Amino acid sequence: MTSDIEIARAAQKRPIQDIGSRLGIPAESLIPFGHDKAKVSSAFIDSLADRPDGKLILVTAINPTPAGEGKTTTTVGLGDGLNRIGKRAVICVREPSLGPCFGVKGGAAGGGYAQVVPMEEINLHFTGDFHAITSAHNLLSALIDNHVYWGNALDLDTRRITWRRVMDMNDRALRGIVTSLGGPSNGFPREAGFDITVASEIMAILCLATDLDDLERRLGAIIVGYRRDKSPVFARDLKADGAMAVLLKEALQPNLVQTLENNPAFVHGGPFANIAHGCNSVIATKTALKLGDYVVTEAGFGADLGAEKFFDIKCRKAGLSPAAVVLVATVRALKMNGGVAKDDLGAENVEAVKRGSVNLARHLENLAKFGVPAIVAINHFTGDSMAEIEAIRAVAAGLGSEVHVCRHWAEGSAGITDLAEAVVRMADKPSDFRPLYPDAMPLFAKIERVATEIYRAGEVTAEKAVRDQLADWEAKGYGNLPVCMAKTQYSFSTDPTLRGAPEGHSVHVREVRLSAGAGFVVAITGEIMTMPGLPRVPSSERIRLNEAGAIEGLF
Incomplete structure (x- = not known):
């Protein structure tokens, strides 16, 4: 064949x-x-x-x-x-x-x-699109740590920096890391981590932007973390939006x-x-x-x-x-x-x-x-x-x-x-398209609507901290955003082994992330990872160049 x-x-x-x-x-x-x-x-x-x-x-x-x-x-x-x-x-x-x-x-x-x-x-x-997105994302990461190193004029709380780094590869070892080790000249040590490039908010921004002006506006609206008073710090506060837009122009x-x-x-x-x-x-x-x-x-x-x-x-x-x-x-x-x-x-x-x-x-x-x-x-x-x-x-x-x-x-x-x-x-016949929920619905209610109407869950659970975070975002004017559910693809439930059409199951929202630039709230459920790992036998073992210099094993 x-x-x-x-x-x-x-x-x-x-x-x-x-x-x-x-x-x-x-x-x-x-x-x-x-x-x-x-x-x-x-x-x-x-x-x-x-x-x-x-x-x-x-x-x-x-x-x-x-x-x-x-x-x-x-x-x-x-x-x-x-x-x-x-x-x-x-x-x-x-x-x-x-x-x-x-x-x-x-x-x-x-x-x-x-x-x-x-x-x-x-x-x-x-x-080279993905490389450009990776570079723009990691430029912002570098600017955050650089700003903290040079005095932190924005009073960014290093415990509340939410912006991670990315790379376009599956690498579970990078899900959680500690940065800036090695002494004072390398900055202030803190916990951080990597996501895969396709999970980057900048990827979502590029895919939702309508033109260059909209792209730069959305990049500036990225929330990179919070101050001690929990007020947000934006990419535009770091003057990062212009340089990121330059990297993403093509x-x-x-x-x-x-x-x-x-x-x-x-x-x-x-x-x-x-x-x-x-x-x-x-x-x-x-x-x-x-x-x-x-x-x-x-x-x-x-x-x-x-x-x-x-x-x-x-x-x-x-x-x-x-x-x-x-x-x-x-x-x-x-x-x-x-x-x-x-x-x-x-x-x-x-x-x-x-x-x-x-x-x-x-x-x-x-x-x-x-x-x-x-x-x-x-x-x-x-x-x-x-x-x-x-x-x-x-x-x-x-x-x-x-x-x-x-x-x-x-x-x-x-x-x-x-x-x-x-x-x-x-x-060629008229359709009657309508979204599943209105903009004005509260954020947790939107999550519940998707989970119950589409996944057929019997309940949606979340810790108080998650609910409080959603309420805080609503108070700050983000309540009209749609929700982006992070869930296993293999099942209607959050359990990838449940095939068919399970119903009455529980969907637990363990974390929420605000993608203010992209314009949605991410609800992370189950055990879904934003940095995948490689399998026991990765496809890379079959990929090689043959004697003629042509690629083999890619599918």
């Missing part, structure tokens, strides 16, 4: 100027990075303001399992499929993080014959690449959905909506995380109104939700599919609460039986949703035209 990287390497790519011209982007408005990728200039994006918007299609999924779901693959395949049936479609996905690439999850450029290319570069350094411009079928795709931004808001940049999405009749985008992990944050954070903040949702599932993953072990997924098991389909049904019920019509895409594997597929179709039909079997992984756009035509029919 031909591997993803071999398929990508054999792609007949077009010069990136040709891809841009299909969207009406003149060559002088592209900032090329080699022959097959480019950034789109801010000046050109500004010139699009008066154009009407196309239809926005969200691709989300059931809860991920080791069996695989293929959300990005389906996003790319659907974009290709829409172009195949004669529609002007643009794809918008996130940039992959190096952490999962060298850890366990792998890259995020699609798979099989539904990929964005150049696959190796997209999954590795790409255009990174803010969206990246244009192509699919294996030479269709346009924006790959920009990369916040994780289990610890951040999990969507590509607002700038990329809005630019695509001005250039295409249909824009296909994804939200990370299952619909309980990615889709909820797409609706309640990205769409709310950016004024977006999605026209339709595609919910991706596989027969294999539903069998796992029905209790089948990974090694036994090859055997037909209709009853397990029926049991596991409660996960699919729960996501469909949840999506209906946002007023956007949903359709089910079964990402097809060769071992899937018709009886198993019909079992899924029956469950979806009971909730008013169509099911389409998609073979884009093996056949490219030719294998997903049925879904593409169904999506067009659905998207």
